[in-house]
Structure formats: structure tokens, C-alpha cells
Amino acid sequence: MARKKTITRDQILNAAYEVVAKEGFSRFTARNIAAKMKCSTQPIYLEFKNMDELKKVLVKEIITKLSTKMLSKEVTGNKLVDLGINYIEFAIEEKQLYKALYLEGETEIADLEEYSYDYFYHTVIQGTEYEELSKDKLLSLYTGFWIVVSGVAALTSSNIITPTREEIIELLEDSFDMIKTNNRPLDLSFKTLHL
Template sequence: MARKKRIKAEQILDKAYEMVLTDGLKSITARKLATELDCSTQPIYLEFGSMDHLKNAVLEEAKARLIWYVSEEQRTDNPLVNLGMGYMRFATIEPQLYRALFIDNHFGEDKTKSFVSQLATQALRKYEPLMNKPEAERKRISVETGVIIAGIATLLNTSLVSLSEDEVYALLTRMLKRCLEGEPVTN
């Protein structure tokens, strides 16, 4: 009779995610995770094949969390401000995960860039002030707003600045308005 499987993929992923939130992605090793789960490393490799596959699953979970923060933060009818506020909440409520994604670059530059680009494109797809602008202008606005949002979120995450949610909202609103009104790109 085959032994009953005690540790399931979901349990492994939950514990790995918990470890990332507490100590960052570097904290996840097969041995540490097995110790936390009170098992051998065998179930980890059986369920995920490799630590890279497990870390990719954690990345997918992190993406889902960020999407949740961004989609839940619908404070205004301005998707740029909402996107920024969602990032700020993510950076301050889940600081280790934010660091793993955006500061320590644990998941790889290409994966992170691609994901953030998709998220921003989706948020801005129906944003009226951008619809009638030339492609070069939309790109300028996208890059500038991305730098502003990431900069503020990182400063908050690393406690280099301390701002209330209302202060962040006001700052984002002013800065993003300036981006939209910025100098047009000329070719």
C-alpha cells in the first residue's frame, strides 16, 4: 500500500510565501522550507521539481497579490493615481515581497519588467487623457509615471520617507498631473 501524501503543494507554497514575507526570497532553501514544514525535502521536489519552479510559483502568488492591491485601490476615477496608490499600499503592507520584486530583483529583471508593463498597460488602456496622444507621448508619460510611482513606493518601503495615505495621494495626484501636462515629445 502506498504511503498517504502528507505535505501538499499548496502547503509548501503557503509556507514558502510566508517565508518570503518574513525574510525575503533568499530565505527559501529546500532545507529551511522542509524544516518549517516538519518534513524532508522530498515532498518539495516531488511537488515542484526544483527550487526554481517553487520560486516561480511564489512569484505568481506575489503578482496576484500586487494585482489585488492595484485593483482594490480605486480611490478616484484616475487609473494612474489608483495604480500608484495600489503600489504604495503593496510596498508598505507587504514590504518583503515588494523588496523581492522591485528592489532585490529576485525574480529577474525581464520577468518583473514584463509583468509591470502588462499591469500598467491594462490600467491605462481606457484612460481618456492618453487616448488622443501620439505614441511617443504616451511612452514618455508611461515612463515618467512609472519612475514616480516606483520611486515613492521604494522610499516608503525603505522608510526613507514617512507619508500618510492622504499625503501620498496628494503627492501622486500632483506629480502625475505634471507628467500629463509635460513637454510634448518631438521627433
């Protein structure tokens, strides 16, 4: 008679999330995840073909959680500024997870880029004043947006700068207005982004 599974897929994903959120992808190993669940590595390999598959599923779940719970909070009513402030606050509140996803270079960057542009366009741009921008202007806004918010996120999460929420909002509003009205396209295209 076959043994009943006692460790579920969700338990493995939760343990993997804890490892990454606390220690980053450098500690993302079957042994560390199994140790978190107090079991052998066998259940992990029964549920996932390999660690790459587990990582891909985990990153997808983290992205879903980010977009539904953290990045979509209304702060100012301006969806572009709200996305920026939420991203920066995520970097401050979840320092290690932010670092693991965006700074360690361990995640599939193409997946993050595709997700970030889709989220940016469908959640922030559609139905706003920005929707009328040309393709070049929209790409400039997207590129400038990520340069500004990533810089502020990295500096604030490292405690190099400590602006108030109001100061961050003002910085974001000024930066986005400047990018939107600039007549030269900002052409620092992401590696895999094709519109």
C-alpha cells in the first residue's frame, strides 16, 4: 500500500517563501526548505521536478501576492504614484524579499519584466491620462518610472535616505510629470521588453 503524502505543495511553497523572504535566494536549497518543514527533501522532489521548477512557481506566487495585496493599495488616487509608493514601501517593509526578487539577479528577469510591464499598463495606465501617450512616450514613462522608484526603493530600504511618505510622493509626482512632458524619448529599453 502506498504511503499517504503528509507534506503538501502549499506547505512546501510556504516554507520556500519563508526561506527566500528571510534569507534570499542564496539559501534557496532543498535542504533548507526541508529543514524549515522538519522533513527530508523527498516531499519537495515528489511535488516539483527540480528546484528550478519550485523557484519558478514560487516567484509566480510572490508576484501574484504582490499585485493583489501590496502594490494595488490606493494612496493618492494617482495610480502611477500609488504603484511607486507601494513598491517603495514593499522594499522598506520586506527588505530581504525585495533584495531577493529585484537585486540578487536570481529570478527569471524576463518573467519579472513581462509581469511588470503588463501590470504597469493594465493596472496603472489604462483608463488614465497616460493612456493617450504615444508608444515611445509610454515606454519612456515606463522606463523612467522604474529607474526612479527602483532608485528610491534601494536607497530607502538600505537606510541611505529616509524621506517621509509625503516627500516620496512629491518626488514621484515631479519625476513622472517631467518624464511625461520631456520631448526626447528615454530609450533605455529593458533587455527583453518588446511592445
